[in-house]
Structures are given as structure tokens and as C-alpha cells.
Amino acid sequence: MTSRRQFIKLSALASSLFAFNKSKANELIITQSKKTIKPIVISTWRFGIEANAEAWKTLSTQGRSLDAVEAGVKIPEADPKERSVGYGGRPDRDGRVTLDACIMDEYSNIGSVGCLEHIVHPISVARAVMEKTPHTMLVGDGALDFALSQGFKKENLLIKESEDEWKEWLKKAEYKPKANIENHDTIGMVALDMNGNLSGACTTSGMAFKMHGRIGDSPIIGAGLFVDNEIGAATATGHGEEVMRIVGSHTVVELMRQGYSPEEACKKAVERIITIAKNKNKSLDELQIGFIAINKKGEHGAYCLQKGFNYAVYSPEINNQLIDAKHII
Numbered sequence: 001m002t003s004r005r006q007f008i009k010l011s012a013l014a015s016s017l018f019a020f021n022k023s024k025a026n027e028l029i030i031t032q033s034k035k036t037i038k039p040i041v042i043s044t045w046r047f048g049i050e051a052n053a054e055a056w057k058t059l060s061t062q063g064r065s066l067d068a069v070e071a072g073v074k075i076p077e078a079d080p081k082e083r084s085v086g087y088g089g090r091p092d093r094d095g096r097v098t099l100d101a102c103i104m105d106e107y108s109n110i111g112s113v114g115c116l117e118h119i120v121h122p123i124s125v126a127r128a129v130m131e132k133t134p135h136t137m138l139v140g141d142g143a144l145d146f147a148l149s150q151g152f153k154k155e156n157l158l159i160k161e162s163e164d165e166w167k168e169w170l171k172k173a174e175y176k177p178k179a180n181i182e183n184h185d186t187i188g189m190v191a192l193d194m195n196g197n198l199s200g201a202c203t204t205s206g207m208a209f210k211m212h213g214r215i216g217d218s219p220i221i222g223a224g225l226f227v228d229n230e231i232g233a234a235t236a237t238g239h240g241e242e243v244m245r246i247v248g249s250h251t252v253v254e255l256m257r258q259g260y261s262p263e264e265a266c267k268k269a270v271e272r273i274i275t276i277a278k279n280k281n282k283s284l285d286e287l288q289i290g291f292i293a294i295n296k297k298g299e300h301g302a303y304c305l306q307k308g309f310n311y312a313v314y315s316p317e318i319n320n321q322l323i324d325a326k327h328i329i
């Protein structure tokens, strides 16, 4: 039996242990709350390097990931040398440059434009749709009218090089988009800021020489881009019709929710697309799909269908480098 003296000793020991654990726990909570979140931004393809550098200016000064991704993707949008995004993008089969873009923030606010003509920065119009309308997506003339009402300037986006290519294409007028030939690359960008918030942006001129009115995956929330501030964010590039079939970026985020790493989640989404294509007896030869993703911890990953897709990563550890994504075939 425990004597009274022993009991007093034991209670003193227990309360000192409790005090110790309590102070340890407090220490941990303080460390955790003090822990600085490392920002990261990743984006698709080679032009992601310049775009990331711009986004980093916002992320590294404690700015919001939403502002970072918008500023980042505006770089290739305005660059006529980038012929698959924004100004200078290749036209559709009627010679019209039509742009698709969407944006999503940490509160699941979404904005999107499809088949928008004459505006250099569709991503900023998408953001205006998100912030200034009761809607989430505007397309075609309605999107243009809205952009003009917001002060965006109407411009000619068709540059001579793209017009010449289109005229050449018209000679055969065969719509055969090829994998990794840069006539359809999209910039998709996802970022985590120092407050631990995720956002993403995606913008493209879509598949060169597409039918007029065609909208791909890029402006479709869930397909071309998806953000869940609890879990992670993902974006896609490649043949939009295939990405839409599996609501690709949403699938990647949901796979991360199930515990897969960003790379594993991207791989599984690509595999799903392959299975569907095989079931349809569709050749994979000219098909390319690429997903990139980050999770809430700031881990990143990517996967593509076939060799040739790369993505740019900017974090405190990786100072804006282009990484070749792993591929399945």
C-alpha cells in the first residue's frame, strides 16, 4: 500500500512531470506558430522560369499567392515570342487568336474567361470576373465586352509570324496537334505564400488552328486548374480534351487528399488518362499531358505522359530551376 509520504512524493513527481509536459507542449506550439512557411511557386514549361521570377517578387515580400500567380503568368501573356499564350499566340483555323484563362484563390474564389479575343491579359480579366461579377466564367463577346467595360484595351493579338504559320497551315488545313511541339503549350502556375495560402492561374491560346469557339481545359476550374487551400493545388498542360475527361487538376488534388505525394498524384492522373485513351483505342503517340502540383507542406511534383515536359520551380532551396518531369511512356 502506498504510504501517505509516498503518495505525497508521487503526486509531487506527477505534477512536476505534468508541468514539464505542459511547458514542452507550449514550447512546441510556440515553435509551430512561429515557424515560417517557406513560399514556393511552380509553373509549366520553359517560360515558367521568367514567370516564376516575377511571381517570386510578390512571394518573397510576404505578398499574397493570388497576386503572385497573376503577375507571374502575365509575363508570357505579354511576350510575342511565346506563341502559345496571350499576345502572339497562334490563331484558330479562322485566323482568330482566342484566349482561355482561369484563376483560383485560397478562399475557393474562381474566375475564368474562354474564347476571349483582343485582350493581352486574359488572366486579369479572369480575376476581374472573379472579383467584380456575380459569375465565375464569361466567354466570347460577353467576356470581351466585360473586359472593355473594365478598362482593358482592345488590341490586335495576331503577330506576323503567327499569321504566316496559319496561312501555311491553311494549305492542308489538317488539325493534328502533336506532342511537345510548342504550338499549344499553356502556362499553369500554382503557389504557396508565406501565410500558407495557395492560389493558381492558368492561361493559354489553346491548340493552334482549333475550331473557332473551341475551349480547352485551361479555363475550366477543376480541369486546367484546381486549388484547395487545405490540401494543395494543381494545374495541367497538354491535350485539353483528355484532361477535361477526368477533370484532371481536381483529380490530382483529390489524390493528394488521399495521402499521395504531389508526384504520385500527378502520375495517377496521367495513368487514368492513358487507360481511357487505350479503352478508346486511341493512339498515345502524339498525345501529351502534363500535371504539376504542390501540397500544403510546400512539396512539389509533376508527371507527364511522354518525355519532353518540364516545369520550373522557385523556392528558397531551388532557385528557379527547370526540372524534367518523369514520364510514363
Ligand code: ASP
Pocket (backbone or CB within 6 Å): 184, 185, 186, 204, 205, 206, 207, 215, 216, 217, 218, 236, 237, 238, 239, 240, 241
Ligand atoms: N491544354 C491546352 C489546351 O488544350 C493546351 C496545352 O496546354 O498544350 O488548350
